[in-house]
Amino acid sequence: xxxxxxxxxxLGEGLREIGLSRRGFLKFCAATASxxxxxxxxxxxxxxxxxxxxxPSVIWLSFQECTGCTESLTRSHSPSVENLIxxxxxxxxxxxxxAAAGEAAEEARLQAMEANRGQYLxxxxxxxPGPDANPGYSTVAGHSNYDILMETVxxxxxxxxxxxxxxxxxxxxxxxxxxxxxxVMDLVHDKPVINVSGCPxxxxxxxxxxxxxxxxxxxxxxxxxxRPMAFYGQSIHDRCYRRPFxxxxxxxxxxxxxxxxxxxxxxxxxxxxxxxYNACATMRWNSGxxxxxxxxxxxxxxxxxxxxxxxxxxxxxxxxxxxxxxTLIEGAAVGAVAGAxxxxxxxxxxxxxxxxxxxxxxxxxxxxx
Amino acid sequence: xxxxDQIPVTIESSASCSARSRDFGNAPAVxxxxxxxxxxxxxxxxxxxxxxxxxxxxxxxxxxxxxxLGTGEAEASVEALGPTRIRExxxxxxxxxxxxxxxxQRLTLHVEIATVPQILRPQPQDLACAIERxxxxxxxxxxxxxxxxxx
Numbered sequence: 001x002x003x004x005x006x007x008x009x010x011l012g013e014g015l016r017e018i019g020l021s022r023r024g025f026l027k028f029c030a031a032t033a034s035x036x037x038x039x040x041x042x043x044x045x046x047x048x049x050x051x052x053x054x055x056p057s058v059i060w061l062s063f064q065e066c067t068g069c070t071e072s073l074t075r076s077h078s079p080s081v082e083n084l085i086x087x088x089x090x091x092x093x094x095x096x097x098x099a100a101a102g103e104a105a106e107e108a109r110l111q112a113m114e115a116n117r118g119q120y121l122x123x124x125x126x127x128x129p130g131p132d133a134n135p136g137y138s139t140v141a142g143h144s145n146y147d148i149l150m151e152t153v154x155x156x157x158x159x160x161x162x163x164x165x166x167x168x169x170x171x172x173x174x175x176x177x178x179x180x181x182x183x184v185m186d187l188v189h190d191k192p193v194i195n196v197s198g199c200p201x202x203x204x205x206x207x208x209x210x211x212x213x214x215x216x217x218x219x220x221x222x223x224x225x226x227r228p229m230a231f232y233g234q235s236i237h238d239r240c241y242r243r244p245f246x247x248x249x250x251x252x253x254x255x256x257x258x259x260x261x262x263x264x265x266x267x268x269x270x271x272x273x274x275x276x277y278n279a280c281a282t283m284r285w286n287s288g289x290x291x292x293x294x295x296x297x298x299x300x301x302x303x304x305x306x307x308x309x310x311x312x313x314x315x316x317x318x319x320x321x322x323x324x325x326x327t328l329i330e331g332a333a334v335g336a337v338a339g340a341x342x343x344x345x346x347x348x349x350x351x352x353x354x355x356x357x358x359x360x361x362x363x364x365x366x367x368x369x
Numbered sequence: 370x371x372x373x374d375q376i377p378v379t380i381e382s383s384a385s386c387s388a389r390s391r392d393f394g395n396a397p398a399v400x401x402x403x404x405x406x407x408x409x410x411x412x413x414x415x416x417x418x419x420x421x422x423x424x425x426x427x428x429x430x431x432x433x434x435x436x437x438l439g440t441g442e443a444e445a446s447v448e449a450l451g452p453t454r455i456r457e458x459x460x461x462x463x464x465x466x467x468x469x470x471x472x473x474q475r476l477t478l479h480v481e482i483a484t485v486p487q488i489l490r491p492q493p494q495d496l497a498c499a500i501e502r503x504x505x506x507x508x509x510x511x512x513x514x515x516x517x518x519x520x
Contacts, residue, residue: 022492024449027468027476030488033420034477040418043487241393241427263393263427281425287474294428 011088011214012051025051032215035208037230037279046215053088053214057116058123059109059152060094063145064138064172064181065126069163070096072200073207089210092120095140106141113155121213122156124149124184127165127172131187133180149187158192158219159184162206164302167195167225174308185226194219195226199302202283205231225305227277236299237273239281242266255296266293270314272301393427396434399480403438403463406482410462416483422475431478438463447488451476455486 009017015025029047033040062070074097091097092112093105100108112120128145129137135144153159161184164170172181185193196209209228212220220228237243245251245265252260252269265271276299280291292299298314301307311317399419406417421431439459447453451471457464464486468476481487491499 021449022495023447023488026488026492027447027450027453030479031468031476034422037423040420040479043418239425241395241425241430243425244394263391282423288422 009055010051011053011055014055014088032211035204036212036215037208037282049215049217053217055088055090056157056213057112057120058089058091058210059112059120059156060091060097060123060125061145061148061152062094062096063124063126063128063149063166064179065163065165066171067096067125068200069125069166069206070094072203073162075203088214089121102141109152113152117155119157120155121210122153122159123162124159124166125162127169127181127183128187129179130182137179146187149184153188153191156191158194158213159188160194160196160209161185162196163201164197164199164304164307167197167227168305168307170199171308192219193226194222194228197225197227197232197303198278199300199307201303202231202279202285204283205279223277227303231279231283232277232303234277235274236276236278236281236293237271239279240273240293241281242293260296263296266296266298268316269298270312270316271298272304272307272317273299274317276301276304278303392429392433395424395426395430396437399424399434400437403460403480403482407460407462410482410484416481416487418482418487419480421478421480435465438465445489453488455489 012025015028020028026043026047029043029050030040032050033043033046036046038046060070090112093109095105098105098108126138126145128149129135131146133146135146138145140148161167165172165181166184169177169181169183169186172179173183185195194209196206198205205228208231209220212228212230220230223229223232225232237246240246242263242265245263246267250259250262250264252264252266254260255269260266260269267274271293273293280299281293284291284294300313301310304310399421402419406419409415409417421434424430435458441457441459441461443455443457445455447455452469452473454467454469455464456467462482462484464481464483466479466481466486466488468478470476
Protein backbone atom coordinates (compact mmCIF):
# COMPACT_ATOMS: atom_id res chain seq x y z
CA UNK A 1 0.00 0.00 0.00
CA UNK A 2 1.35 3.40 -0.97
CA UNK A 3 2.12 6.04 1.61
CA UNK A 4 -1.25 7.55 2.46
CA UNK A 5 0.08 10.72 4.02
CA UNK A 6 -1.01 13.84 2.14
CA UNK A 7 1.99 14.74 -0.09
CA UNK A 8 3.81 18.06 0.31
CA UNK A 9 3.62 18.86 -3.41
CA UNK A 10 1.19 21.63 -4.36
CA LEU A 11 -1.49 21.12 -6.94
CA GLY A 12 0.22 23.48 -9.40
CA GLU A 13 3.46 21.51 -9.10
CA GLY A 14 1.59 18.24 -9.56
CA LEU A 15 -0.16 19.48 -12.70
CA ARG A 16 3.05 20.76 -14.26
CA GLU A 17 4.72 17.47 -13.44
CA ILE A 18 2.14 15.66 -15.57
CA GLY A 19 2.90 18.11 -18.39
CA LEU A 20 0.00 20.55 -18.16
CA SER A 21 0.97 23.91 -19.68
CA ARG A 22 0.02 27.21 -18.08
CA ARG A 23 -2.60 27.79 -20.77
CA GLY A 24 -3.93 24.32 -19.97
CA PHE A 25 -3.99 25.28 -16.30
CA LEU A 26 -5.90 28.49 -17.13
CA LYS A 27 -8.42 26.40 -19.04
CA PHE A 28 -8.65 23.97 -16.13
CA CYS A 29 -9.40 26.95 -13.85
CA ALA A 30 -12.03 28.35 -16.25
CA ALA A 31 -13.77 24.97 -16.34
CA THR A 32 -13.44 24.65 -12.55
CA ALA A 33 -14.99 28.10 -12.03
CA SER A 34 -17.88 27.09 -14.26
CA UNK A 35 -18.19 23.85 -12.30
CA UNK A 36 -18.25 25.75 -9.00
CA UNK A 37 -20.90 28.10 -10.42
CA UNK A 38 -18.52 31.01 -9.84
CA UNK A 39 -18.28 33.96 -12.25
CA UNK A 40 -15.40 33.80 -14.77
CA UNK A 41 -13.80 36.97 -13.37
CA UNK A 42 -12.73 34.84 -10.39
CA UNK A 43 -10.59 32.61 -12.64
CA UNK A 44 -7.30 34.40 -11.77
CA UNK A 45 -8.05 34.06 -8.02
CA UNK A 46 -8.92 30.37 -8.49
CA UNK A 47 -5.70 29.85 -10.46
CA UNK A 48 -3.63 31.47 -7.70
CA UNK A 49 -5.34 29.40 -4.98
CA UNK A 50 -5.21 26.07 -6.87
CA UNK A 51 -1.53 26.64 -7.65
CA UNK A 52 -0.84 26.49 -3.90
CA UNK A 53 -3.48 23.89 -2.89
CA UNK A 54 -2.50 20.50 -1.47
CA UNK A 55 -3.99 17.11 -2.23
CA PRO A 56 -6.41 16.05 0.51
CA SER A 57 -7.07 12.49 1.59
CA VAL A 58 -10.65 11.38 0.91
CA ILE A 59 -12.42 8.38 2.43
CA TRP A 60 -15.65 7.44 0.65
CA LEU A 61 -18.17 5.37 2.64
CA SER A 62 -21.10 3.68 0.89
CA PHE A 63 -24.04 2.60 3.04
CA GLN A 64 -27.71 1.98 2.14
CA GLU A 65 -27.49 3.19 -1.45
CA CYS A 66 -27.85 2.09 -5.05
CA THR A 67 -24.37 3.23 -6.24
CA GLY A 68 -26.12 5.75 -8.49
CA CYS A 69 -24.13 8.58 -6.91
CA THR A 70 -20.82 6.88 -7.73
CA GLU A 71 -22.15 6.15 -11.24
CA SER A 72 -23.04 9.80 -11.62
CA LEU A 73 -19.56 10.90 -10.58
CA THR A 74 -17.56 8.37 -12.58
CA ARG A 75 -19.62 8.95 -15.73
CA SER A 76 -19.39 12.71 -15.44
CA HIS A 77 -19.26 14.44 -18.77
CA SER A 78 -15.99 16.37 -18.80
CA PRO A 79 -13.55 13.60 -17.96
CA SER A 80 -10.34 15.52 -18.49
CA VAL A 81 -11.15 18.19 -15.94
CA GLU A 82 -13.06 16.08 -13.46
CA ASN A 83 -10.50 13.29 -13.64
CA LEU A 84 -7.85 15.87 -12.89
CA ILE A 85 -9.75 16.92 -9.80
CA UNK A 86 -10.25 13.31 -8.78
CA UNK A 87 -6.56 12.68 -9.44
CA UNK A 88 -5.79 15.62 -7.22
CA UNK A 89 -7.58 14.22 -4.23
CA UNK A 90 -6.15 11.08 -2.75
CA UNK A 91 -9.13 8.70 -2.80
CA UNK A 92 -7.84 6.30 -0.16
CA UNK A 93 -10.98 4.21 0.39
CA UNK A 94 -14.00 3.56 -1.83
CA UNK A 95 -15.06 -0.06 -1.59
CA UNK A 96 -16.76 -0.08 -5.01
CA UNK A 97 -13.83 1.45 -6.89
CA UNK A 98 -10.72 0.34 -5.03
CA ALA A 99 -8.71 -2.66 -6.13
CA ALA A 100 -8.10 -3.90 -2.59
CA ALA A 101 -10.71 -6.11 -0.95
CA GLY A 102 -11.41 -7.61 2.45
CA GLU A 103 -9.01 -6.83 5.28
CA ALA A 104 -6.58 -4.96 3.00
CA ALA A 105 -9.37 -2.54 2.04
CA GLU A 106 -10.33 -1.87 5.65
CA GLU A 107 -6.66 -1.48 6.51
CA ALA A 108 -6.36 1.24 3.83
CA ARG A 109 -9.16 3.18 5.51
CA LEU A 110 -7.56 2.90 8.95
CA GLN A 111 -4.13 3.88 7.60
CA ALA A 112 -5.52 6.94 5.78
CA MET A 113 -7.35 8.00 8.96
CA GLU A 114 -4.20 7.67 11.03
CA ALA A 115 -1.85 9.36 8.53
CA ASN A 116 -4.16 12.34 7.90
CA ARG A 117 -5.75 12.67 11.33
CA GLY A 118 -7.87 15.83 11.53
CA GLN A 119 -7.34 16.65 7.83
CA TYR A 120 -9.11 14.04 5.73
CA LEU A 121 -12.53 14.43 4.13
CA UNK A 122 -15.22 11.78 4.50
CA UNK A 123 -17.73 11.41 1.66
CA UNK A 124 -20.81 9.35 2.51
CA UNK A 125 -23.39 8.02 0.10
CA UNK A 126 -26.41 6.12 1.36
CA UNK A 127 -28.39 6.41 4.57
CA UNK A 128 -27.52 4.62 7.79
CA PRO A 129 -29.65 2.35 10.00
CA GLY A 130 -29.68 4.47 13.17
CA PRO A 131 -28.14 3.45 16.52
CA ASP A 132 -31.44 1.92 17.69
CA ALA A 133 -32.07 0.01 14.46
CA ASN A 134 -31.13 -3.59 13.73
CA PRO A 135 -27.51 -3.24 12.52
CA GLY A 136 -27.94 -6.32 10.34
CA TYR A 137 -29.73 -4.33 7.66
CA SER A 138 -26.43 -3.00 6.36
CA THR A 139 -22.92 -4.00 7.36
CA VAL A 140 -19.45 -3.76 5.87
CA ALA A 141 -16.81 -6.26 6.97
CA GLY A 142 -19.13 -7.35 9.76
CA HIS A 143 -19.43 -3.86 11.23
CA SER A 144 -22.62 -1.87 11.27
CA ASN A 145 -22.84 1.21 9.04
CA TYR A 146 -23.40 3.30 12.15
CA ASP A 147 -20.19 2.10 13.84
CA ILE A 148 -18.11 2.60 10.68
CA LEU A 149 -19.49 6.11 10.17
CA MET A 150 -18.86 7.22 13.74
CA GLU A 151 -15.38 5.69 13.79
CA THR A 152 -14.41 7.29 10.48
CA VAL A 153 -15.74 10.80 11.12
CA UNK A 154 -14.16 11.07 14.56
CA UNK A 155 -10.96 12.68 13.27
CA UNK A 156 -12.25 14.00 9.93
CA UNK A 157 -11.98 17.64 8.85
CA UNK A 158 -15.49 17.54 7.38
CA UNK A 159 -18.14 15.17 6.09
CA UNK A 160 -19.78 15.49 2.66
CA UNK A 161 -23.11 13.65 2.37
CA UNK A 162 -23.52 12.86 -1.32
CA UNK A 163 -27.00 12.06 -2.62
CA UNK A 164 -30.42 12.44 -1.05
CA UNK A 165 -30.10 9.17 0.94
CA UNK A 166 -27.02 10.39 2.83
CA UNK A 167 -28.27 13.98 3.03
CA UNK A 168 -31.88 13.44 4.08
CA UNK A 169 -32.53 9.69 4.38
CA UNK A 170 -33.83 9.33 0.83
CA UNK A 171 -35.48 6.17 -0.45
CA UNK A 172 -34.42 3.90 2.47
CA UNK A 173 -36.11 6.32 4.87
CA UNK A 174 -39.37 6.46 2.90
CA UNK A 175 -42.34 5.34 4.98
CA UNK A 176 -42.47 2.96 6.73
CA UNK A 177 -38.67 3.19 6.92
CA UNK A 178 -38.16 -0.52 7.68
CA UNK A 179 -34.41 -0.20 8.37
CA UNK A 180 -34.66 2.82 10.67
CA UNK A 181 -32.60 4.76 8.12
CA UNK A 182 -31.15 8.10 9.18
CA UNK A 183 -29.21 10.78 7.37
CA VAL A 184 -25.61 11.76 8.10
CA MET A 185 -26.64 15.04 9.67
CA ASP A 186 -29.06 13.18 11.98
CA LEU A 187 -26.05 11.33 13.39
CA VAL A 188 -22.97 13.53 13.05
CA HIS A 189 -23.18 16.64 15.21
CA ASP A 190 -19.62 17.63 16.03
CA LYS A 191 -18.20 17.96 12.48
CA PRO A 192 -19.09 20.22 9.58
CA VAL A 193 -21.59 18.31 7.39
CA ILE A 194 -22.22 19.41 3.79
CA ASN A 195 -25.20 17.98 1.95
CA VAL A 196 -24.87 17.46 -1.80
CA SER A 197 -28.40 16.20 -2.35
CA GLY A 198 -30.00 14.84 -5.51
CA CYS A 199 -30.96 11.41 -6.77
CA PRO A 200 -28.26 11.34 -7.97
CA UNK A 201 -26.55 14.71 -7.54
CA UNK A 202 -25.22 16.40 -10.68
CA UNK A 203 -21.66 15.06 -11.07
CA UNK A 204 -20.25 18.55 -11.55
CA UNK A 205 -21.77 19.56 -8.21
CA UNK A 206 -19.94 16.72 -6.42
CA UNK A 207 -16.60 17.68 -7.98
CA UNK A 208 -17.48 21.37 -7.61
CA UNK A 209 -17.64 20.99 -3.82
CA UNK A 210 -14.30 19.15 -3.82
CA UNK A 211 -12.82 21.84 -6.09
CA UNK A 212 -14.08 24.52 -3.74
CA UNK A 213 -12.40 22.82 -0.80
CA UNK A 214 -9.18 22.49 -2.82
CA UNK A 215 -9.36 26.09 -3.98
CA UNK A 216 -10.27 27.89 -0.81
CA UNK A 217 -9.18 25.39 1.84
CA UNK A 218 -12.58 25.61 3.46
CA UNK A 219 -16.10 24.49 2.77
CA UNK A 220 -18.54 26.54 0.75
CA UNK A 221 -21.34 28.72 2.09
CA UNK A 222 -24.37 26.55 2.94
CA UNK A 223 -28.15 26.98 2.98
CA UNK A 224 -30.55 25.97 5.77
CA UNK A 225 -30.30 22.31 4.69
CA UNK A 226 -26.49 22.54 4.65
CA ARG A 227 -26.31 22.49 0.86
CA PRO A 228 -23.76 24.66 -0.98
CA MET A 229 -25.43 27.95 -1.92
CA ALA A 230 -23.51 28.10 -5.22
CA PHE A 231 -25.52 25.14 -6.53
CA TYR A 232 -28.63 25.08 -4.37
CA GLY A 233 -29.09 28.83 -3.87
CA GLN A 234 -31.88 29.24 -6.40
CA SER A 235 -34.97 27.19 -7.08
CA ILE A 236 -35.37 25.18 -10.27
CA HIS A 237 -38.41 27.38 -10.92
CA ASP A 238 -36.43 30.62 -10.74
CA ARG A 239 -33.78 29.35 -13.18
CA CYS A 240 -36.18 27.52 -15.49
CA TYR A 241 -36.30 28.64 -19.11
CA ARG A 242 -40.05 27.84 -19.03
CA ARG A 243 -40.58 30.39 -16.24
CA PRO A 244 -41.89 33.09 -18.62
CA PHE A 245 -44.83 30.77 -19.43
CA UNK A 246 -45.62 30.40 -15.74
CA UNK A 247 -45.61 34.18 -15.38
CA UNK A 248 -48.01 34.44 -18.32
CA UNK A 249 -50.25 31.69 -16.88
CA UNK A 250 -49.57 29.31 -19.80
CA UNK A 251 -49.58 25.71 -18.55
CA UNK A 252 -49.44 22.25 -20.10
CA UNK A 253 -52.49 20.38 -18.76
CA UNK A 254 -51.49 16.92 -19.99
CA UNK A 255 -48.35 15.37 -21.44
CA UNK A 256 -49.53 15.51 -25.02
CA UNK A 257 -51.65 18.64 -25.26
CA UNK A 258 -50.83 21.67 -27.37
CA UNK A 259 -49.28 23.45 -24.36
CA UNK A 260 -46.88 20.56 -23.71
CA UNK A 261 -45.83 20.60 -27.37
CA UNK A 262 -45.22 24.35 -27.22
CA UNK A 263 -43.02 23.94 -24.16
CA UNK A 264 -45.31 25.65 -21.65
CA UNK A 265 -44.88 25.49 -17.87
CA UNK A 266 -45.28 22.01 -16.29
CA UNK A 267 -46.53 23.30 -12.93
CA UNK A 268 -49.96 21.68 -13.21
CA UNK A 269 -48.43 18.34 -14.24
CA UNK A 270 -46.76 18.17 -10.85
CA UNK A 271 -43.51 20.07 -11.40
CA UNK A 272 -41.72 20.50 -8.04
CA UNK A 273 -39.53 23.27 -9.46
CA UNK A 274 -40.96 25.96 -7.13
CA UNK A 275 -39.95 24.03 -4.00
CA UNK A 276 -36.76 22.40 -5.32
CA TYR A 277 -33.31 23.88 -5.05
CA ASN A 278 -30.73 22.47 -7.45
CA ALA A 279 -28.56 23.40 -10.44
CA CYS A 280 -30.14 21.17 -13.15
CA ALA A 281 -31.58 24.16 -15.05
CA THR A 282 -28.12 25.55 -15.80
CA MET A 283 -25.74 22.59 -15.51
CA ARG A 284 -28.00 20.02 -17.18
CA TRP A 285 -27.33 16.28 -17.57
CA ASN A 286 -25.66 13.93 -20.04
CA SER A 287 -22.91 16.10 -21.44
CA GLY A 288 -25.05 19.18 -20.96
CA UNK A 289 -27.62 17.74 -23.38
CA UNK A 290 -30.82 18.30 -21.47
CA UNK A 291 -32.56 18.09 -18.09
CA UNK A 292 -35.96 16.75 -17.02
CA UNK A 293 -37.99 19.90 -17.69
CA UNK A 294 -36.33 20.38 -21.09
CA UNK A 295 -37.30 16.77 -21.90
CA UNK A 296 -40.90 17.63 -21.11
CA UNK A 297 -41.13 16.03 -17.66
CA UNK A 298 -41.86 17.88 -14.41
CA UNK A 299 -39.09 18.17 -11.84
CA UNK A 300 -39.55 15.44 -9.19
CA UNK A 301 -37.84 17.46 -6.45
CA UNK A 302 -35.20 14.78 -5.84
CA UNK A 303 -32.84 17.10 -3.98
CA UNK A 304 -35.35 18.04 -1.27
CA UNK A 305 -35.93 16.39 2.12
CA UNK A 306 -38.78 13.87 2.17
CA UNK A 307 -39.02 13.74 -1.59
CA UNK A 308 -40.37 10.17 -1.63
CA UNK A 309 -43.08 10.78 0.95
CA UNK A 310 -44.28 14.19 -0.17
CA UNK A 311 -47.09 14.57 -2.66
CA UNK A 312 -47.29 12.30 -5.71
CA UNK A 313 -44.95 13.09 -8.57
CA UNK A 314 -47.80 14.16 -10.85
CA UNK A 315 -49.79 16.24 -8.35
CA UNK A 316 -49.23 20.00 -8.50
CA UNK A 317 -46.78 21.23 -5.85
CA UNK A 318 -47.92 19.81 -2.52
CA UNK A 319 -50.98 21.54 -1.23
CA UNK A 320 -50.05 22.50 2.33
CA UNK A 321 -52.75 22.71 5.01
CA UNK A 322 -54.43 26.08 4.77
CA UNK A 323 -53.94 26.47 1.06
CA UNK A 324 -56.76 25.18 -1.12
CA UNK A 325 -56.21 23.98 -4.64
CA UNK A 326 -58.28 26.98 -5.76
CA THR A 327 -55.78 29.31 -4.09
CA LEU A 328 -52.98 27.41 -5.79
CA ILE A 329 -54.45 27.77 -9.25
CA GLU A 330 -55.15 31.45 -8.63
CA GLY A 331 -51.63 31.83 -7.29
CA ALA A 332 -50.28 30.23 -10.43
CA ALA A 333 -52.29 32.58 -12.59
CA VAL A 334 -51.30 35.65 -10.62
CA GLY A 335 -47.67 34.70 -10.98
CA ALA A 336 -44.37 34.92 -9.26
CA VAL A 337 -45.28 36.59 -5.97
CA ALA A 338 -48.02 34.15 -5.07
CA GLY A 339 -45.88 31.27 -6.36
CA ALA A 340 -43.06 32.26 -4.03
CA UNK A 341 -45.54 32.33 -1.11
CA UNK A 342 -46.74 28.81 -1.88
CA UNK A 343 -43.17 27.63 -2.24
CA UNK A 344 -42.36 29.06 1.19
CA UNK A 345 -45.38 27.32 2.72
CA UNK A 346 -44.39 24.01 1.15
CA UNK A 347 -40.84 24.38 2.44
CA UNK A 348 -42.17 25.09 5.92
CA UNK A 349 -44.37 21.98 5.78
CA UNK A 350 -41.34 19.93 4.72
CA UNK A 351 -39.26 21.34 7.55
CA UNK A 352 -41.94 20.38 10.06
CA UNK A 353 -42.21 16.91 8.56
CA UNK A 354 -38.45 16.48 8.97
CA UNK A 355 -38.56 17.73 12.56
CA UNK A 356 -41.40 15.38 13.51
CA UNK A 357 -40.08 12.34 11.67
CA UNK A 358 -40.49 9.12 13.63
CA UNK A 359 -38.77 6.14 12.05
CA UNK A 360 -40.59 2.84 12.40
CA UNK A 361 -38.62 0.31 14.45
CA UNK A 362 -38.17 -3.28 13.41
CA UNK A 363 -40.32 -4.45 16.35
CA UNK A 364 -43.10 -2.13 15.30
CA UNK A 365 -42.79 -3.32 11.76
CA UNK A 366 -42.88 -6.97 12.79
CA UNK A 367 -45.92 -6.30 14.94
CA UNK A 368 -47.59 -4.74 11.95
CA UNK A 369 -46.70 -7.76 9.84
CA UNK B 370 -53.68 -5.02 -35.04
CA UNK B 371 -57.40 -4.35 -34.85
CA UNK B 372 -57.10 -1.80 -32.03
CA UNK B 373 -54.30 0.25 -33.59
CA ASP B 374 -56.31 1.85 -36.34
CA GLN B 375 -58.61 3.32 -33.73
CA ILE B 376 -55.82 5.52 -32.38
CA PRO B 377 -56.24 8.91 -34.00
CA VAL B 378 -53.13 10.00 -35.89
CA THR B 379 -52.60 13.60 -36.88
CA ILE B 380 -49.85 14.78 -39.19
CA GLU B 381 -48.50 18.17 -38.24
CA SER B 382 -47.68 20.61 -41.01
CA SER B 383 -44.07 20.55 -42.09
CA ALA B 384 -44.07 24.38 -41.98
CA SER B 385 -43.67 24.31 -38.20
CA CYS B 386 -40.59 22.10 -38.55
CA SER B 387 -38.86 23.92 -41.37
CA ALA B 388 -39.13 27.40 -39.85
CA ARG B 389 -36.17 28.96 -38.03
CA SER B 390 -35.39 27.03 -34.85
CA ARG B 391 -37.60 28.09 -31.97
CA ASP B 392 -36.02 29.91 -29.04
CA PHE B 393 -37.24 31.02 -25.63
CA GLY B 394 -36.37 34.70 -25.89
CA ASN B 395 -33.35 34.68 -23.56
CA ALA B 396 -30.79 35.90 -26.13
CA PRO B 397 -31.70 39.63 -26.04
CA ALA B 398 -31.04 39.81 -22.28
CA VAL B 399 -27.50 38.45 -22.75
CA UNK B 400 -26.97 40.78 -25.72
CA UNK B 401 -27.77 43.73 -23.44
CA UNK B 402 -25.29 42.42 -20.88
CA UNK B 403 -22.67 42.20 -23.66
CA UNK B 404 -23.52 45.76 -24.72
CA UNK B 405 -22.86 47.07 -21.18
CA UNK B 406 -19.56 45.19 -21.07
CA UNK B 407 -18.58 46.55 -24.48
CA UNK B 408 -19.24 50.10 -23.25
CA UNK B 409 -16.91 49.52 -20.32
CA UNK B 410 -14.23 48.06 -22.64
CA UNK B 411 -14.41 51.09 -24.92
CA UNK B 412 -14.49 53.70 -22.15
CA UNK B 413 -12.05 52.25 -19.60
CA UNK B 414 -10.50 49.15 -21.14
CA UNK B 415 -12.22 46.93 -18.53
CA UNK B 416 -12.58 43.38 -19.81
CA UNK B 417 -15.54 41.10 -19.06
CA UNK B 418 -16.14 37.40 -19.36
CA UNK B 419 -19.63 35.85 -19.36
CA UNK B 420 -20.11 32.13 -18.73
CA UNK B 421 -22.84 31.02 -21.13
CA UNK B 422 -22.90 27.60 -19.46
CA UNK B 423 -24.40 29.27 -16.38
CA UNK B 424 -27.31 30.74 -18.32
CA UNK B 425 -30.74 29.11 -17.99
CA UNK B 426 -31.12 28.85 -21.75
CA UNK B 427 -33.92 26.88 -23.35
CA UNK B 428 -33.49 24.92 -26.58
CA UNK B 429 -32.57 27.32 -29.38
CA UNK B 430 -31.52 30.26 -27.16
CA UNK B 431 -27.78 29.75 -27.62
CA UNK B 432 -28.13 29.28 -31.37
CA UNK B 433 -30.16 32.51 -31.53
CA UNK B 434 -27.52 34.40 -29.54
CA UNK B 435 -24.61 33.23 -31.73
CA UNK B 436 -26.66 33.95 -34.85
CA UNK B 437 -27.31 37.51 -33.63
CA LEU B 438 -23.63 38.04 -32.78
CA GLY B 439 -22.54 36.82 -36.21
CA THR B 440 -19.04 35.80 -37.30
CA GLY B 441 -15.97 38.03 -37.50
CA GLU B 442 -12.64 37.71 -39.27
CA ALA B 443 -10.41 36.09 -36.65
CA GLU B 444 -10.37 32.47 -35.55
CA ALA B 445 -7.83 30.65 -33.39
CA SER B 446 -7.32 27.35 -31.65
CA VAL B 447 -5.32 26.46 -28.54
CA GLU B 448 -4.25 22.87 -27.88
CA ALA B 449 -3.94 22.50 -24.12
CA LEU B 450 -6.05 20.04 -22.08
CA GLY B 451 -8.01 19.39 -25.28
CA PRO B 452 -8.83 21.99 -27.91
CA THR B 453 -10.11 25.50 -27.20
CA ARG B 454 -11.75 27.23 -30.16
CA ILE B 455 -11.72 31.02 -30.21
CA ARG B 456 -13.87 32.90 -32.66
CA GLU B 457 -14.34 36.63 -33.11
CA UNK B 458 -18.01 37.51 -33.49
CA UNK B 459 -19.36 40.06 -35.93
CA UNK B 460 -19.00 42.64 -33.14
CA UNK B 461 -15.33 43.68 -32.76
CA UNK B 462 -14.08 43.00 -29.23
CA UNK B 463 -16.67 40.28 -28.59
CA UNK B 464 -15.23 36.76 -28.72
CA UNK B 465 -16.69 33.30 -28.28
CA UNK B 466 -14.29 31.04 -26.40
CA UNK B 467 -15.35 27.40 -26.54
CA UNK B 468 -13.46 25.19 -24.06
CA UNK B 469 -13.58 21.52 -25.13
CA UNK B 470 -12.09 18.40 -23.61
CA UNK B 471 -10.00 15.87 -25.50
CA UNK B 472 -13.18 14.05 -26.59
CA UNK B 473 -14.55 17.28 -28.06
CA GLN B 474 -17.21 17.71 -25.34
CA ARG B 475 -17.82 21.23 -24.14
CA LEU B 476 -16.38 22.11 -20.72
CA THR B 477 -17.69 25.64 -20.78
CA LEU B 478 -18.48 28.39 -23.27
CA HIS B 479 -17.48 31.97 -22.57
CA VAL B 480 -18.24 35.26 -24.24
CA GLU B 481 -15.16 37.40 -23.70
CA ILE B 482 -15.39 41.13 -24.19
CA ALA B 483 -11.74 42.07 -24.64
CA THR B 484 -9.27 43.19 -27.28
CA VAL B 485 -7.61 39.75 -27.17
CA PRO B 486 -9.02 36.74 -25.25
CA GLN B 487 -7.07 35.81 -22.12
CA ILE B 488 -6.14 32.31 -23.27
CA LEU B 489 -4.42 33.60 -26.43
CA ARG B 490 -2.03 35.81 -24.50
CA PRO B 491 1.21 34.32 -23.19
CA GLN B 492 0.86 33.64 -19.46
CA PRO B 493 2.90 36.01 -17.23
CA GLN B 494 4.93 33.15 -15.66
CA ASP B 495 5.79 31.84 -19.16
CA LEU B 496 6.71 35.34 -20.31
CA ALA B 497 9.01 35.72 -17.30
CA CYS B 498 11.20 32.84 -18.50
CA ALA B 499 10.89 33.59 -22.24
CA ILE B 500 14.23 35.48 -22.50
CA GLU B 501 15.96 32.70 -20.60
CA ARG B 502 14.58 30.13 -23.03
CA UNK B 503 15.60 32.15 -26.10
CA UNK B 504 19.07 32.77 -24.61
CA UNK B 505 19.54 29.03 -24.20
CA UNK B 506 18.84 28.59 -27.91
CA UNK B 507 21.22 31.42 -28.83
CA UNK B 508 23.96 29.86 -26.70
CA UNK B 509 23.41 26.58 -28.44
CA UNK B 510 23.71 28.36 -31.78
CA UNK B 511 27.05 29.92 -30.77
CA UNK B 512 28.40 26.52 -29.82
CA UNK B 513 30.69 25.48 -32.76
CA UNK B 514 29.35 21.94 -32.54
CA UNK B 515 25.90 23.22 -33.52
CA UNK B 516 27.06 25.84 -36.04
CA UNK B 517 25.74 25.24 -39.57
CA UNK B 518 29.27 25.91 -40.93
CA UNK B 519 30.72 23.03 -38.94
CA UNK B 520 28.64 20.43 -40.74
